[in-house]
Amino acid sequence: MTFKLGILEVGRPPENLRNTFGDYPSMFEELLRPRGADWHYMSYPVVDGQLPQTVHDCDGWLITGSKYGVYDDLDWIGPLKTFLKQAYSEHVPIVGICFGHQILAEALGGKAEKSDKGWGCGVFTYYVLQSPNWMPEGLTSFSIEAYHQDQVVRLPEDGDVIASSDFCEFAAIDYKGRALSFQGHPEFSRDYTVALCNERRGDTLPEDIADRAIASNDAPMQISEVAHMIINFIQQAAVREKQEEL
Template sequence: MKIGILLTGHAPETLLQEAGDYDLLFRQLLTGHDFEFETYPVVDGIFPDSPLTCDGWLITGSKHGVYEDLPWIAPLETLIRDIRDAARPLVGICFGHQIIAQALGGRVEKFAGGWVVGSQAYVGANGPGRLNAWHQDQVVELPAGAQVLASSDSCQFAAVAYGPTIYTVQAHPEFNADVLANLIRMRGRGVVPDPLLDQAEALLDSPTTARDEAARLARVLKGVPA
């Protein structure tokens, strides 16, 4: 089964050297689920020819905001709607979670409560979970027909399903402790308030349910509703 990874941002240089770009993190996360992958760096203007090019699709995280006036945002939104209309499975992570909501009629903005970073507890239809997060933007208004599957104290719409073929999550199941520590060093200090980063560092070794979330992503990509 071929999964197209729609790469919407590049990792910082030190993370590229240590762990590879964001698409590689997802290839590693979904190892063992019998997928082959092809990456399309849409952030660089490189798109697939058709929503039918791959059997399923995954949209990565990004440093960009979905509301930014960037030349690849509108084409990506069109592709998202085309994937939905073609009934191909689609999952979105962080930026991917947000751009899918926006493309389908929702609204995204900077969260009034500020940054959410590090290990976060989520409660929802599939039980409690704990994942690493790194975001300031959030979905604040859902499209019609969206179903909320998980929430947290700092993120009301943490996991969302759109019918049987689309599933999105605000957190980062692909971020392990090493990746998160790298982001704290390279992108956090001077941007995210120090107390939040200190708390995130203190929880770096906390267990997560990332493997469970990876299994959920794999099921959706194989056609099982979230």
């Protein structure tokens, strides 16, 4: 039976970039499928108030990034936290990216807020603190795109920090092998990040921050390594879930 990954769409790229780069669910499929995740990908427009009926509608869940904050007064934020808390308690694998990283922490008892460190945009390097067996052997750091002002500032009780940086202390979190989250964006290509920064430069994104982010895109990235982390993690968590059901 084909594994079903449900992508919880909590944000969308600017409309004039979607024709070129697609939406966030398609970016994740393009990240994961070519690297061995030949799964059935299902998208749920949570940003429009549409959650799955149950946490078992799919075999695992992935929460996308968003322009919104977990503290925003939006009708779908509370129900999404409840959904994630239930999925976690029932051992359905979860992966969170950026906003997904932050709301997963909040749902499980942590705290996220707008950071006094300001914007983190462009290619950032995160240093590995722990190496679970789903992480590529010998990996000591990884660099991926980032685009955020908010950060997790209090770790949930079940959370273990597996990667960190001076700018982002809780950059990647492992929740007892049942959920995994990253502050950075492995699904963002260089071209998309540059286009996004140019789109928002001088508007929601200060010009100097946009310029630095664009300049950083000459740096090497470990997109494949992070993609394989996500795939390996989901596969291991799904096997563990099935074993616990027996």
